Amino acid sequence: MTVRVGVIGAGWIGKEHIRRLTDTVTGARVTAVTDIDAARAAEAAAPVGARVLPDGAALIAADDVDAVLVTSWGPTHAEHVLNATAAGKPVFCEKPLATTAEDCLRIVEAETALGRRLVQVGFMRRYDTGYRKMKQVIDSGRIGEPLIVHCAHRNPTVPESYTSSMAALDTAVHEVDVLRWLLDDEIVSTQVVTPRATSKRFAHLKDPQIMLFETARGVRIDLEVFVNCQYGYDIQCEAVGEEGLVRLPDPASVGLRSAGQHSTEVLTDWVARFADAFDTEFREWIAGVAAGSEPTGPSAWDGYAATVITSATVEALESGRVVATDLKPRPALYGGAA
Numbered sequence: 001m002t003v004r005v006g007v008i009g010a011g012w013i014g015k016e017h018i019r020r021l022t023d024t025v026t027g028a029r030v031t032a033v034t035d036i037d038a039a040r041a042a043e044a045a046a047p048v049g050a051r052v053l054p055d056g057a058a059l060i061a062a063d064d065v066d067a068v069l070v071t072s073w074g075p076t077h078a079e080h081v082l083n084a085t086a087a088g089k090p091v092f093c094e095k096p097l098a099t100t101a102e103d104c105l106r107i108v109e110a111e112t113a114l115g116r117r118l119v120q121v122g123f124m125r126r127y128d129t130g131y132r133k134m135k136q137v138i139d140s141g142r143i144g145e146p147l148i149v150h151c152a153h154r155n156p157t158v159p160e161s162y163t164s165s166m167a168a169l170d171t172a173v174h175e176v177d178v179l180r181w182l183l184d185d186e187i188v189s190t191q192v193v194t195p196r197a198t199s200k201r202f203a204h205l206k207d208p209q210i211m212l213f214e215t216a217r218g219v220r221i222d223l224e225v226f227v228n229c230q231y232g233y234d235i236q237c238e239a240v241g242e243e244g245l246v247r248l249p250d251p252a253s254v255g256l257r258s259a260g261q262h263s264t265e266v267l268t269d270w271v272a273r274f275a276d277a278f279d280t281e282f283r284e285w286i287a288g289v290a291a292g293s294e295p296t297g298p299s300a301w302d303g304y305a306a307t308v309i310t311s312a313t314v315e316a317l318e319s320g321r322v323v324a325t326d327l328k329p330r331p332a333l334y335g336g337a338a
Ligand SMILES: NC(=O)c1ccc[n+]([C@@H]2O[C@H](COP(=O)([O-])OP(=O)(O)OC[C@H]3O[C@@H](n4cnc5c(N)ncnc54)[C@H](O)[C@@H]3O)[C@@H](O)[C@H]2O)c1
Pocket: 008, 009, 010, 011, 012, 013, 014, 034, 035, 036, 037, 040, 056, 071, 072, 073, 074, 076, 094, 095, 096, 122, 123, 124
């Protein structure tokens, strides 16, 4: 079966995913595209022979759309995800699931009422080979009980529109999701420390920031978010356990010996760093939709947790205090007792 996908939001990542679903993932075809900028929708739809529909509601209702991909701006996600859920169609929503905890909860409640999962959230790091190997090691018990995790998330530069709160909402959100998954544990408190700021930033920005998270089992996580590090796109993660440690590998790169130096490349953007992870993420999502099974990737509950934790981290940055995360009881649909 070919899964016919409708795409809401034909901006940067929408176009990237349309290309991926067309050229890289087998068993999928993009049949419809919508964007509030109709010209942009037409530009994205034409090369893949998709039709342009006037808005998200029309796209979700369309007979030739089996599954929905939401790649519009964050504040619009909830409306489209709720509409797709009400129509009983599988929906893949780029992060964030929604920008407020209340909207995330509405989605969780809609799915819970339905009694089955339709929603997957686009946290692609769970599909990265290195993170998957780290999880296998942690789950195997070879490092013993995890105690501490050291992380760094560095971007070379960010535009002037990037604000201090985006360090949590837009950037650290990836670690928040992948660490909850890696450790199979919940983040219960968050704190932000701001070292001396880099001179290579726009004046309004607090950069770098050090985020400190604590999990329900008492694991401590330190995360350096440094979005003007200049030298490259660099993601580091090291989990220290009672009997050993496991470290995220750097992307494979040739060793170059030249002019008296031995060097390896440092990537400069997240597109190249996580290209394979995005491909795997969509292969697995499409295979699941084709098989009629519930998605196995990040759930609406994970999207809710990420929004609560990153919002609490913004509060921690602004107040200078340790902020407890306030998650509702996890419903049984997502493996909880409630
Ligand atoms: N997983 C990742 O690493 C990753 C990376 C980049 C972006 N994203 C997420 O993807 C989403 C889009 O980001 P982007 O960089 O492509 O932004 P973008 O601004 O390039 O594109 C968004 C598009 O959505 C359209 N749009 C907005 N509201 C709409 C609506 N209600 N209906 C239809 N179209 C609408 C806009 O006109 C625009 O074309 C964001 O939520 C962002 O956080 C995720």
